[in-house]
Amino acid sequence: MTRPGRLAVGIVGAGRVGAVVGNALRAVGHSVVAASGASATTLERIGAMLPGVPVVDVDEVVRRAEVVLLTVPDDALAGLVRGLADLGVWRPGQIVVHMAGRFGVDVLRPAQAVGAFPMAVHPAMTFTGTSLDLARLVGCPFAVTAAPVVLPIAQALVLEIGGEPVVLPEAARAPYHAALSHGANHLVTLVAQAERVLEAVGVEDAGHFLAPLLTAALDGTLRGGEAALTGPVARGDSGTVAEHLRALATLAGQDERLVDVPPAYVALARATVQRALAGRRFPERQAQALLDALAAGEGVAADVSTLDAGRLAGDSRSPDGRPPDGRHTGSPVIDGRPAPVLVTTREKLAETLPTLPGRRAVVMTMGALHAGHLELVRQARRHADHVVVTIFVNPLQFAAGEDLDRYPRDLEGDLAALSDVGADLVFAPSPDVVYPGGPPVVRVSAGHVGDVWEGAVRPGHFDGVLTVVLKLLHLTRPHVALFGQKDAQQLAAIRRMVRDLDVDVDVVAVPIQRDVDGLALSSRNAYLTAQQRSSALALSQALRAGEDAARAGAGPGEVVEAARRVLRDAQEREPGVVVVDYITLINPDDLAELDAGYRGDALLAVAARVGSTRLIDNALVHLGARPGPDPAGE
Ligand code: AMP
Numbered sequence: 001m002t003r004p005g006r007l008a009v010g011i012v013g014a015g016r017v018g019a020v021v022g023n024a025l026r027a028v029g030h031s032v033v034a035a036s037g038a039s040a041t042t043l044e045r046i047g048a049m050l051p052g053v054p055v056v057d058v059d060e061v062v063r064r065a066e067v068v069l070l071t072v073p074d075d076a077l078a079g080l081v082r083g084l085a086d087l088g089v090w091r092p093g094q095i096v097v098h099m100a101g102r103f104g105v106d107v108l109r110p111a112q113a114v115g116a117f118p119m120a121v122h123p124a125m126t127f128t129g130t131s132l133d134l135a136r137l138v139g140c141p142f143a144v145t146a147a148p149v150v151l152p153i154a155q156a157l158v159l160e161i162g163g164e165p166v167v168l169p170e171a172a173r174a175p176y177h178a179a180l181s182h183g184a185n186h187l188v189t190l191v192a193q194a195e196r197v198l199e200a201v202g203v204e205d206a207g208h209f210l211a212p213l214l215t216a217a218l219d220g221t222l223r224g225g226e227a228a229l230t231g232p233v234a235r236g237d238s239g240t241v242a243e244h245l246r247a248l249a250t251l252a253g254q255d256e257r258l259v260d261v262p263p264a265y266v267a268l269a270r271a272t273v274q275r276a277l278a279g280r281r282f283p284e285r286q287a288q289a290l291l292d293a294l295a296a297g298e299g300v301a302a303d304v305s306t307l308d309a310g311r312l313a314g315d316s317r318s319p320d321g322r323p324p325d326g327r328h329t330g331s332p333v334i335d336g337r338p339a340p341v342l343v344t345t346r347e348k349l350a351e352t353l354p355t356l357p358g359r360r361a362v363v364m365t366m367g368a369l370h371a372g373h374l375e376l377v378r379q380a381r382r383h384a385d386h387v388v389v390t391i392f393v394n395p396l397q398f399a400a401g402e403d404l405d406r407y408p409r410d411l412e413g414d415l416a417a418l419s420d421v422g423a424d425l426v427f428a429p430s431p432d433v434v435y436p437g438g439p440p441v442v443r444v445s446a447g448h449v450g451d452v453w454e455g456a457v458r459p460g461h462f463d464g465v466l467t468v469v470l471k472l473l474h475l476t477r478p479h480v481a482l483f484g485q486k487d488a489q490q491l492a493a494i495r496r497m498v499r500d501l502d503v504d505v506d507v508v509a510v511p512i513q514r515d516v517d518g519l520a521l522s523s524r525n526a527y528l529t530a531q532q533r534s535s536a537l538a539l540s541q542a543l544r545a546g547e548d549a550a551r552a553g554a555g556p557g558e559v560v561e562a563a564r565r566v567l568r569d570a571q572e573r574e575p576g577v578v579v580v581d582y583i584t585l586i587n588p589d590d591l592a593e594l595d596a597g598y599r600g601d602a603l604l605a606v607a608a609r610v611g612s613t614r615l616i617d618n619a620l621v622h623l624g625a626r627p628g629p630d631p632a633g634e
Contacts, residue, residue: 007095010065011035011050012058012080014042016129017099018071019049024137024161026050034061045129062089067157070098078107085110095153097121101177104145104170119154120145120173123163124180138162143176145169190268193261197248200255226275233272236286238293241269242438245297266298270405277400287400288460292439295395295404296431339419340389340426349427349475356424358385362478364469367391367428368408369417372513372521376482377421379510383480389418390472391428396439397464408526427476434471443467444501446493452591453605454489454616457581462493469494473505480506486513486520488603488618492591512617514540520617527613535577536610538570542583543619546604550621556594556602559621560585563604581607581614588620599624 007030011018014035022032035046036058046055062068062084072080077100084090092115096108101122108118122143127133142163146154151167158165168176191214198206220228232240248265252258270291277287343349353360361384363376369391380387391414398404411428418426443463446455450462473481483491495507513521518540519533528536546563554562563583570578586593588603605618 006030008033008064008066009069010061010067011053011069011071012061013037013070013072013076014046014050015071015073016045016127016133017123018069019045019129020127020133020137021069021071021099021123021161022053023049023131024134025157027134028160030067034064036061049129049131059084059087059089062094065094067095067097070096070100072100074100074102077103081108082110085113090114090116092116095119095150097154097157099123101143101180102174104168104173105147106170117150117153118146119150119157121154121158121165122177126184139164141166143168143173145173190264193258193264196257197251197261200251200258226279229272229276229281233269233290234276234281236276236282236290238286238289238438241290242293242297245294249297262297266294270294273400284400289439291400292395295398296435296438298431339415340423342415342426342428344428344430345433346429346475349425352425353388353477356386356388359480360384360386360388360476360478361480361482362388362390362472362476363423363482364390364392364472366393366407366523367414368410368523368526369414370513370521370523370525372484372486374417374421375513376484376510377418377423379508380480380482381422383482383506383508384478386424387422388425388427388476388478389423390476391426392434392468392472394434394464394468395431396435396443396467397461399458399460402458403524403527406527408523427472434468440467444470444497446497449489449493449496449591453582453584453586454607457607462490465490466493466497470497470501470503473503478505480508482508482510484513485509485511485618485620486522487616488588488605488620489591492589495589518544520615522615524613524615528610532577532611532613535570535574536608536613536615538567538578539606539608539615539617541570542566542606543604543617546585547619547621550602550604550623553624555596556585556598556623557596559602559604559623563606567606567608577610579609581609585621594623 007025009022009025009030009032011022011032011034014022014037018035022035026032032050032053034056035050035053036056037043037046043055046053056064058080070077070080077098081096081098090096090111094111094116096111096116097119098108099122100107100120104120105112105118108116108120112118120143123137123140124143125136125140127136140163142158142165144151144154144158144165145168155165155167191210194210194214195206198209203209217228232244245262245265248258248262252262273287273290273294276282277284341352343352361380363373363380365373365376377387377389391411393404393407393409395404398407415426444466446462446466449455450460450466455462469481481494483494485491491507491509497503498505498507515521517537519525519537520540525533525536542563545566546559549559549562560583567578567580567583571580583604583606584593585602585604588601591603594602600623602621602623603618604621605616607614607616609615
C-alpha cells in the first residue's frame with residue numbers, strides 16, 4: 001500500500017536508467033504503478049528490477065502516474081512528449097521527469113502547457129540495468145534542470161535515491177552532456193586504441209599492462225587537473241612526437257584496425273600543445289616545433305586513413321587515397337582536353353617532367369582553387385608550352401592558432417577546374433613529401449621584407465613562404481613562375497629572393513581577380529557568412545577611394561586617409577565587424593613607407609579581419625602627374 005505523502009511513479013521506456021531509478025524510488029517508499037517497454041530486454045529488465053509492476057501502454061502509464069519518468073532514447077523524447085500531448089494524457093500538477101542528458105525542460109513544453117511540472121534529472125553515471133546499479137546511485141552527481149518553483153522537488157527526488165543534485169541552467173545542458181560524452185565515451189575509444197597498438201606489437205593482455213599507468217593518469221588529472229600532464233608533449237620533445245607519428249602511421253599501414261589511431265594522436269597532441277602553451281609550460285617557439293612535427297605527421301596519417309576508405313570501397317587507388325600517380329584522374333575530358341596528370345611524390349614528378357618539353361611554367365597554390373588561381377594558369381599558358389600547378393598547404397607558413405587545420409581542401413574539385421584551363425601536370429604532395437625529414441633546419445629568410453606589414457602581423461610567415469617556393473622551384477624546374485598581385489607583399493619577397501639568391505626563373509605577376517562586387521577572390525572567402533561577405537566589401541571600396549584620390553593628384557598621406565575614411569565609416573556602421581590590421585601606402589619593391597613628397601608607383605595595401613577571417617587586398621596606384629606627351633615631339 002502507498003504510504004501517505006508517497007508518490008505514484010510511472011516509468012515510460014524502462015531502459016537501464018529507468019529501471020534502476022524506479023527501483024530506488026520504490027526502495028524509499030514510493031510506489032511504481034506502471035511501466036512500459038517494447039523490447040524483450042526491457043520486459044525482462046522490468047521483471048527483474050521492478051517485480052510486480054504492471055506493464056501497460058505508454059499513454060496508460062502516464063494516466064496512472066503522479067510522477068512520470070521518461071527514460072526513452074534522447075532522440076525519441078521530443079516526439080514522445082508531443083505525441084502524448086496530442087493524446088491529451090498530460091495532467092495539471094503531474095510531475096514529468098525526463099532523464100536525457102542533453103535536454104533541459106524545454107523539450108517537455110507540451111506537458112507544461114497543460115499544467116504539468118517539467119524536470120530534467122540526469123545521473124552522471126553509466127548503468128548496467130541490473131541490481132548492481134543501486135550502489136552506483138549513492139553519491140552519484142545528478143544534473144537537475146527545472147523552473148525555480150519546482151526545483152526543490154527535483155532536488156528532493158535525487159537526494160531520496162542517494163544522489164547529489166547539481167543545478168544546471170537550460171542552456172548548459174548540451175555542453176554539459178558533450179563534456180560527459182567526451183570525457184567518458186571518448187576515453188573508452190582512446191584506451192582501446194592504446195590497447196590495440198600494444199597488442200599489435202605483441203604485448204599480451206594490454207589492458208592489464210596499461211591499468212596502473214592509466215589509473216594514475218586519471219586520478220592525477222581528476223585531482224590536479226592539467227598539472228598531471230607528463231610525456232613528450234609536456235616536455236616539448238618534438239623529435240619524439242615526430243617519431244611516434246611515423247611509427248603509428250607505419251603500423252596503421254599494416255593493420256586496418258589501427259587506421260583511426262594516427263589522426264586521433266595528432267588531434268589530441270595538438271590540443272595538448274595548446275593547453276601546455278596556455279599553462280606556460282614551454283615557449284611558443286617550442287610549441288611551434290611541436291605543431292610543425294604534428295602537421296608533417298598529419299600528412300602521413302591522412303594518407304593512411306584515405307587508404308582505408310579506398311580499401312573499404314574496394315577501389316584501386318594508390319596508397320595515399322589519390323588516383324594512382326602519373327595517371328590521368330577520373331575527372332571528365334572537357335573540350336577534348338584531358339584532365340591534368342596528377343603526381344604526389346618527388347619521384348613521379350621527376351619522372352613526369354621530361355614528358356613536358358619546351359618552356360615550362362609553374363603556378364603555386366594552396367588549392368581550393370577559384371577563378372583567381374585559374375587566371376594564373378591561363379596566363380601561364382601564354383608564357384610557356386606546358387603548365388605545372390602545385391597544390392600544397394604549406395604548414396611552415398602558418399603560425400600556431402592560424403587556420404592550417406581548417407584551410408579548405410578540395411583536390412577533386414581542383415583537378416576538374418584545372419582541366420578547364422589546360423594545366424598539364426598537378427603536383428599535390430603531402431607535407432612529409434615536401435619535408436621528409438620533418439620541418440627543415442635551413443630555411444630562407446625574407447629579411448626586413450618579412451618583418452613589416454603582413455610579416456609583422458604574421459611573424460615567420462614569409463620565411464615559410466620563401467622556403468617552400470624555393471623548394472617547389474627546385475622540384476618543378478620551371479622557366480617562368482606566375483604569382484598573383486593579390487599577395488603583393490609575397491610577390492615582393494619572392495622577387496627579392498630570386499634576385500638575391502640568383503634563382504634562374506622569370507617571375508610574372510598576374511593582376512588581382514575580383515568578384516563582380518569588387519571583393520578580391522580568395523580561398524578564405526569560403527569562411528565568410530553572407531553578412532560578413534557584404535561587410536568585407538569595405539576593403540575593396542577603401543582601395544578604390546585611395547585610387548580615386550591618387551588619380552586626382554593627392555599625395556601619399558591624403559591617399560591613405562581617403563582609404564582609411566571608407567574603413568572608418570564601415571566600422572561606425574557595423575562596430576566590431578571589420579577590424580583593420582593595417583592600411584598603408586608603401587614602396588611595392590621593398591615595402592618601405594613613402595616620404596610625403598613621393599612620386600611614382602606605390603602599393604596601397606590593406607589587411608583586416610572580418611569575423612574570424614583575415615583578408616588582404618591591395619591596389620597599385622601612381623602618385624604625381626604622369627609624364628604627359630613630350631611637347632617637343634609634337
Ligand atoms: P594561394 O592558393 O592563396 O596561395 O594562391 C596561389 C596563387 O594565386 C598566389 O600567387 C596568389 O597570389 C594567387 N591568387 C590568389 N588569389 C588571387 C586573386 N584573387 N587574383 C590573382 N591572383 C590570386
